[in-house]
Amino acid sequence: xxxxxxxxxxxxxxxxxxxxxxxxxxxxxxxxxxxxxxxxxxxxxxxxxxxxxxxxxxxxxxxxxxxxxxxxxxxxxxxxxxxxxxxxxxxxxxxxxxxxxxxxxxxxxxxxxxxxxxxxxxxxxxxxxxxxxxxxxxxxxxxxxxxxxxxxxxxxxxxxxxxxxxxxxxxxxxxxxxxxxxxxxxxxxxxxxxxxxxxxxxxxxxxxxxxxxxxxxxxxxxxxxxxxxxxxxxxxxxxxxxxxxxxxxxxxxxxxxxxxxxxxxxxxxxxxxxxxxxxxxxx
Ligand code: ATP
Ligand code: BTN
Numbered sequence: 001x002x003x004x005x006x007x008x009x010x011x012x013x014x015x016x017x018x019x020x021x022x023x024x025x026x027x028x029x030x031x032x033x034x035x036x037x038x039x040x041x042x043x044x045x046x047x048x049x050x051x052x053x054x055x056x057x058x059x060x061x062x063x064x065x066x067x068x069x070x071x072x073x074x075x076x077x078x079x080x081x082x083x084x085x086x087x088x089x090x091x092x093x094x095x096x097x098x099x100x101x102x103x104x105x106x107x108x109x110x111x112x113x114x115x116x117x118x119x120x121x122x123x124x125x126x127x128x129x130x131x132x133x134x135x136x137x138x139x140x141x142x143x144x145x146x147x148x149x150x151x152x153x154x155x156x157x158x159x160x161x162x163x164x165x166x167x168x169x170x171x172x173x174x175x176x177x178x179x180x181x182x183x184x185x186x187x188x189x190x191x192x193x194x195x196x197x198x199x200x201x202x203x204x205x206x207x208x209x210x211x212x213x214x215x216x217x218x219x220x221x222x223x224x225x226x227x228x229x230x231x232x233x234x235x236x237x238x239x240x241x242x243x244x245x246x247x248x249x250x251x252x253x254x255x256x257x258x259x260x261x262x263x264x265x266x267x268x269x270x271x272x273x274x275x276x277x278x279x280x281x282x283x
Contacts, residue, residue, distance in 0.1 A: 016171060016195040024197045026072055034203030042099075042206055044070040051078040053098040054151055054166040061100050061155040061162055072097035072202060079168060081149055082138060083244070083277055088181065090174035095198045098166040099206070101213055105161050109154075110274065111221025111260025113138040116150045116165055118227045119212035123204045128193040133233035136253075136262045136280055140169075141233050145186035167205065171195060222258035229255055234282055239264070243278045250283065 014034075017024060024030075026046045032039040043066060050056050053071040055078075060069065076096050079087035089096050103109065120140045121132045124147075133141045140148035148169040155162035170187040177185065188195050196204070215223040229235070234253045241249040241264070251264035251271065261272040262280075 010194060010196055010200065014197055014200050016189070016197055024199065026074055026198055026202070030197070030199040031072075031203050034200050035206060038207050038210060041210060042068045042070050044072065044202075047071060047073045049073060049075045049077060052076055052080050052166075053096055054080060054153055054164050057098040057100055057164045057166075058153060058155060061164060062157065065100055067100060067102040067162075069100040070097060070206065072198075080151060080166075081168075082151055083279065087149060087151075087168045088174050088177050089168060089170075090172075090176070093170070093172040093174060093187075095167070095169040095171060095201055095205075097202060097205075098164050099209065100155075101163055101165060102158075103161045103163070103217060105159060107161055107217070108220060108259070109152075109161075109163065111224075111256075111258075112163065112165075112216065113150050113152050114228050114256065114260045115212050115216045115221055115224045116152070116167070116209060118224050118231070119208040120148050120150070120167065120169070120205060121231050122212075122227070123201075123208040124188070124191070126204060126208070127196060127201075129188075129191040131191075132231065134228055134231045135233045136256065137260070142186035142188075142191055144233065145184055146170075147186040147188065147191075165209070167209075169201065169205075171198065171201075220258070221260040225256060225258055225260075228260075232256070234280065238283055240281045240283050241273060241278050242281060243276075245277065249273075 031044050050073045053073050057071045073096050075091040081087040117134045124132050135141050138150040139146050151166040153164050172189050173187045238252050251266035254263040254265045261274050264271045
């Protein structure tokens with residue numbers, strides 16, 4: 001049978017160089033070239049270093065930056081994850097970027113982090129990766145380990161229609177990553193694919209995110225729910241829900257609702273968990 005979506009066959013010049021070899025730098029022209037006709041939708045700024053692309057883009061957004069503004073950093077000194085965690089990365093071995101997007105006023109943004117997860121999974125699959133799964137609400141897994149994370153933050157004062165979408169993808173795991181995180185983390189070099197340069201990877205991700213955001217603007221998460229569910233890492237499995245603010249809850253994953261809420265079958269019946277300050281653990 002012919003695969004309707006064969007992985008993109010990239011020339012050697014567009015593949016990630018071997019470790020230890022001088023890597024290809026992030027480059028605005030190379031990213032625009034890879035974006036092709038979509039490049040006019042994005043305004044990409046490459047930084048050698050910043051604390052966090054999310055933090056910096058949030059302040060640019062408050063100062064009026066346009067939708068489609070993208071900040072991508074060779075190195076983040078204080079990358080942030082959800083729940084006040086750090087996101088670890090190393091120059092050349094990670095892709096760390098943020099995209100500013102503006103939705104129509106009063107648009108419900110529930111399920112947006114799941115939608116972006118779908119875009120990341122589809123991008124990696126288009127590059128040939130298999131076994132990419134999604135963990136509610138914001139993780140992209142390879143063989144059950146975290147390959148990429150999404151941090152979505154509302155621009156202060158924007159009545160929640162402007163968001164900064166931060167994405168971190170491990171190409172190789174940082175040397176300095178502590179062992180306990182390393183055990184739960186994954187890298188694209190272990191995905192059994194020809195890993196593209198970060199410019200190609202960024203353009204592939206931006207194109208897919210653009211597509212998903214267009215669907216989301218029209219139909220909300222409902223338009224992407226099936227795509228998410230078929231990649232749900234914990235479907236039918238028993239999980240524990242950890243929260244800093246409420247008691248631990250256990251239950252069996254029964255999919256997600258059309259607004260992205262996780263449906264958990266607990267001893268007291270079905271419960272809808274809305275994407276908040278909680279983390280899932282398989283038990
Ligand atoms: P989440 O809140 O995103 O669901 P979590 O609390 O369930 O996360 P994990 O998804 O297991 O936690 O993430 C593992 C931990 O490793 C998190 O604290 C995460 O921030 C941290 N981490 C930091 N940098 C990385 C990285 N580059 N790759 C993978 N994990 C990382
Ligand atoms: C998570 O899994 O908790 C989310 C990780 C998000 C990391 C990215 S890297 C680019 C952007 N800038 C940040 O400080 N965080 C996001």
